[in-house]
Amino acid sequence: MRIRRCSIVFVEPRETLSFDLNSLLQGGNGLHSERQWLALAPHLDAEVEIDADQRELLGAIGAHEWRPAETASEPAPQAFAALLHAGLLIGDDEAHAGHRERDEAVRAAHWWPPAALAHRLARWQGMDSAAAMDENELTTAAEIRRRLGAPPPHAIERAPADARLPLPRLPDGEFEALLARRATCRNFDAGRALPYASFARMLQRVFAAQSQVRISDDTVFLKKHTPSGGGLHATEAYLIVQNVEGVAPGLYHYHPVEHALEPLPAPATPLAEFAAQAVAGQHWFADAHAMAVLTPRYERSFWKYRRHAKAYRALLLDSGHLSQTLYLSATELGLGAFVTSAINEIDIERGFGLDPLAEGPLAVCGFGWRGERMRTSEFDPAGAVWPRD
Ligand SMILES: Cc1cc2nc3c(=O)[nH]c(=O)nc-3n(C[C@H](O)[C@H](O)[C@H](O)COP(=O)(O)O)c2cc1C
Numbered sequence: 329m330r331i332r333r334c335s336i337v338f339v340e341p342r343e344t345l346s347f348d349l350n351s352l353l354q355g356g357n358g359l360h361s362e363r364q365w366l367a368l369a370p371h372l373d374a375e376v377e378i379d380a381d382q383r384e385l386l387g388a389i390g391a392h393e394w395r396p397a398e399t400a401s402e403p404a405p406q407a408f409a410a411l412l413h414a415g416l417l418i419g420d421d422e423a424h425a426g427h428r429e430r431d432e433a434v435r436a437a438h439w440w441p442p443a444a445l446a447h448r449l450a451r452w453q454g455m456d457s458a459a460a461m462d463e464n465e466l467t468t469a470a471e472i473r474r475r476l477g478a479p480p481p482h483a484i485e486r487a488p489a490d491a492r493l494p495l496p497r498l499p500d501g502e503f504e505a506l507l508a509r510r511a512t513c514r515n516f517d518a519g520r521a522l523p524y525a526s527f528a529r530m531l532q533r534v535f536a537a538q539s540q541v542r543i544s545d546d547t548v549f550l551k552k553h554t555p556s557g558g559g560l561h562a563t564e565a566y567l568i569v570q571n572v573e574g575v576a577p578g579l580y581h582y583h584p585v586e587h588a589l590e591p592l593p594a595p596a597t598p599l600a601e602f603a604a605q606a607v608a609g610q611h612w613f614a615d616a617h618a619m620a621v622l623t624p625r626y627e628r629s630f631w632k633y634r635r636h637a638k639a640y641r642a643l644l645l646d647s648g649h650l651s652q653t654l655y656l657s658a659t660e661l662g663l664g665a666f667v668t669s670a671i672n673e674i675d676i677e678r679g680f681g682l683d684p685l686a687e688g689p690l691a692v693c694g695f696g697w698r699g700e701r702m703r704t705s706e707f708d709p710a711g712a713v714w715p716r717d
Pocket of ligand 1: 510511512513514610667668669670706707708
């Protein structure tokens with residue numbers, strides 16, 4: 329067997345503090361500190377605790393050249409065996425095919441290493457963020473203020489008042505009126521299906537290719553209504569359709585060139601449960617008529633931006649832009665819209681059959697009819713959406 333190190337690994341000296349009664353009784357500060365070395369690697373599902381020998385060996389074995397296992401294991405055979413078992417060292421034989429395939433996926437996508445790690449580690453599974461907010465009394469703005477103190481100021485001044493150059497406030501036009509009516513919808517009307525035409529129009533506006541440039545048969549650039557880093561439009565829309573006339577509830581992939589739905593297998597859990605799980609238990613979004621999981625194909629972006637420090641950031645921005653187009657498109661049609669980054673990525677990936685390092689979700693948007701009653705509060709201080717009595 330030949331071996332090499334996995335392509336990306338970071339080593340963290342971590343300190344965990346816990347309450348220690350004995351320390352307090354003996355006149356100490358009441359805290360117990362535990363320190364450990366952890367190896368964090370994006371191709372693995374969990375972090376790996378390592379000892380000093382393993383840490384040294386990781387640094388001594390290269391990630392590019394394959395070398396005979398015997399020569400690599402010689403200085404510290406136990407450490408070698410542990411690293412190989414954990415998947416931090418990769419073997420070229422059948423027994424290590426699982427870790428090798430995951431590592432090859434990381435290599436193939438040209439991830440910038442810190443971004444790969446941040447992306448992989450930030451994913452949630454089975455998180456109920458609504459319940460967590462309730463438990464921690466962090467639901468209303470007043471509660472948050474009480475528990476966390478005052479935030480940094482809402483606006484800052486970088487010049488004395490008499491040095492300010494006041495700008496004219498111009499009268500609002502139709503576009504301003506549209507912008508003013510945009511408010512995150514947390515009250516969908518599950519009793520009223522979304523018309524097929526509104527659904528189709530939303531997808532056409534937000535995710536469809538409007539035209540294209542064909543450089544060669546294998547190299548095509550799409551033009552859409554939203555800007556995209558490098559013009560690559562790497563972000564896919566995976567749909568959770570719950571309540572649209574003429575569309576069977578289920579999971580779909582949207583084809584941006586054909587402007588068509590591609591039906592996907594049903595998730596393992598009932599659709600409503602899967603939708604609630606996707607938005608991490610935020611029941612105020614869970615019954616949206618249609619949701620779009622914004623999912624970059626990292627390889628397409630990193631084809632151009634190889635191991636590039638800004639590429640992942642550009643993809644985050646792309647998702648933000650898409651969500652704003654979706655908000656405004658929905659608002660213009662008289663619909664409500666939302667975006668959330670509080671999502672259970674791992675549950676979504678399983679439901680849609682996605683590999684997180686190749687095609688992993690960043691956010692979920694949704695749209696549909698707004699209900700007539702406000703059960704969950706929306707941010708509408710000017711009464712642009714919810715007329716005041
Ligand atoms: C990136 C992003 C993530 C958001 N995540 C959540 C969320 O998890 N839950 C939620 O209720 N609203 C979420 N929102 C909506 C914001 O709370 C909302 O935009 C903000 O309160 C201002 O209200 P407005 O959109 O109605 O102007 C998110 C908005 C953005 C841009």
